[in-house]
Amino acid sequence: MTVAALIPAAGSGTRLGRGPKAFVEVAGQSLLARSVAALAPHVGEVLVALPAGMDLPAGLRARAISGGETRQESVLRLLEATSAGIVLVHDAARPFLPAGVVGALLSAVAETGAATAALPVADTLVRGEGGQWQGAVPREGLWAVQTPQAFARGELLRAHRAACEQGYAATDDAGLIAWQGGAVTLVPGDPRLFKVTAPGDLALAHAVARLWDAGER
Ligand SMILES: Nc1ccn([C@@H]2O[C@H](COP(=O)(O)OP(=O)(O)OP(=O)(O)O)[C@@H](O)[C@H]2O)c(=O)n1
Numbered sequence: 001m002t003v004a005a006l007i008p009a010a011g012s013g014t015r016l017g018r019g020p021k022a023f024v025e026v027a028g029q030s031l032l033a034r035s036v037a038a039l040a041p042h043v044g045e046v047l048v049a050l051p052a053g054m055d056l057p058a059g060l061r062a063r064a065i066s067g068g069e070t071r072q073e074s075v076l077r078l079l080e081a082t083s084a085g086i087v088l089v090h091d092a093a094r095p096f097l098p099a100g101v102v103g104a105l106l107s108a109v110a111e112t113g114a115a116t117a118a119l120p121v122a123d124t125l126v127r128g129e130g131g132q133w134q135g136a137v138p139r140e141g142l143w144a145v146q147t148p149q150a151f152a153r154g155e156l157l158r159a160h161r162a163a164c165e166q167g168y169a170a171t172d173d174a175g176l177i178a179w180q181g182g183a184v185t186l187v188p189g190d191p192r193l194f195k196v197t198a199p200g201d202l203a204l205a206h207a208v209a210r211l212w213d214a215g216e217r
Pocket residue numbers: 007008009010011012013014015016021022049067068069070071072074075091092093094195196197
């Protein structure tokens with residue numbers, strides 16, 4: 001069955017404050033280029049959702065479409081632009097993707113039809129309001145969801161279309177499958193798969209890039 005990588009990269013990077021985030025460079029390579037390079041060896045095609053009016057950086061072996069107003073809309077557009085049987089949906093903002101995580105996801109999705117990279121929560125979690133501690137949130141059994149997420153394309157497309165019709169919004173794609181009552185397998189992710197979101201993440205990304213680009217992956 002063919003596999004496609006679907007990379008939502010149309011976000012404006014508001015929290016980072018450096019413009020369209022996928023085009024921000026870390027150690028000479030954009031977040032988008034790094035994400036495409038990590039996925040390309042595992043898939044038959046790479047599709048990227050870009051901000052309207054923007055083009056792929058030169059040399060990137062991928063097909064670009066215009067993204068939507070939300071991440072969810074961008075992913076739906078990517079799903080409708082491919083006929084691959086299996087899709088790997090991956091945030092361009094998570095540039096350091098170990099090959100082992102991709103392999104584990106592709107094995108898991110063959111079993112259950114939906115799988116996501118995730119890490120068990122290791123920090124104490126607290127609900128805070130106005131900068132004040134309101135109450136601890138038990139962390140037992142909690143996972144922090146990363147990407148890639150792997151799906152049988154038809155199943156995810158049906159979930160997205162149902163969410164669109166019913167006005168349901170989720171912050172990721174596996175959540176749409178779960179909303180529809182589908183099973184989702186949790187696959188061990190990697191701390192280096194963090195999402196570049198706020199300015200402090202760039203310093204971490206530069207530190208990881210030094211090891212990553214030296215071959216420690
Ligand atoms: N309309 C959108 C919004 C987000 N994304 C993508 O979804 C991923 C995760 O989103 P996030 O980290 O929130 O990126 P931004 O939306 O750019 O960040 P912000 O919320 O700070 O604006 C990113 O690769 C982003 O480019 C997208 O393709 N289309």
